[in-house]
Amino acid sequence: MPRVARNNTVSNEITTNNNYLENGVSISPVIPTVGEKVKIKYDGLLSKCGATHVYAHVGYGSNWDNVYDYQMTKTGTGFEVSIPVSKPGTLNVCFKDCANNWDNNSGKNYSFNVAR
Template sequence: MNTIKIKPHTYSHSIRGVKVKPMADDGKEVSIFYDGLLAKTGAGQVFLHCGYGDKNDWEKVNDIEMKQVSDGWEKTVSINTGNSLNFCFKDGSDNWDNNNGDNWAYRISC
């Protein structure tokens, strides 16, 4: 599991094509940028597969359509449950990028 620490309003460094950026000082809203494996293989659509809580027991799991931008895919999400967001990606053909089984995580430090 990759955990990323960053300052608000600045994208993190890329981990396997994934960057995150808090949109507010409290970290409860985050922009996720993806240009990983699925983007590189020409996916026509990418979905953010995400949930909250423990990395091994996700709660409130959703698939959220990402917006294609010039250099990848992007989506802003709110963290309404707890202080962690776990996520990975899938395309419209149900191909997955889950960071070799580790997924990605965004944690809000208290």
């Protein structure tokens, strides 16, 4: 269980990292740490429109450093993939299907805080 700092930093990061649940996007652990794996789950627009393959397009920071596309595994509730966390700061994610349709949160992407 994360410790809550006096300024509620951890509490705020948890809230921020759960902002996308209504879009069908979640991560576990809620606050990933560099060097560990994070599981990304997706049951969003592409999944609901019948996509048979979905890729998580992942990068770090405002410049989308270390961009990589991860093929997600279809599950009974959408898609998921576990990826290594390689940089602190912000983990950015958007999703695409085989037909190159994108779910990028209306151009805002899905951004998650990463601990050191």
